[in-house]
Amino acid sequence: MTMILNPARDEIQAAFIKAHLKMVQAGFMLSRNVTKTGLLQKAGAITGVKYKRGQYETAIADLQVIVDAACGEGVE
Numbered sequence: 001m002t003m004i005l006n007p008a009r010d011e012i013q014a015a016f017i018k019a020h021l022k023m024v025q026a027g028f029m030l031s032r033n034v035t036k037t038g039l040l041q042k043a044g045a046i047t048g049v050k051y052k053r054g055q056y057e058t059a060i061a062d063l064q065v066i067v068d069a070a071c072g073e074g075v076e
Helices: 010-026 036-047 056-073
Strands: none
Touching: 010 036, 010 056, 036 056
């Protein structure tokens, strides 16, 4: 079992938003409460980049950099 101690960390949010953006890009819309624009705004809040409509690939790549950096923290 895995337990996330602080799900509000940017690294954890980046992983979830990245996965959701991949699903949206594939044609899924999982929630009525979260729009495509809202997802891109959340991604932009984490990365510091303002994304325009349809820039899913760019947002996914930028979020992957954050996730990779977080995964590399504990590895020496």
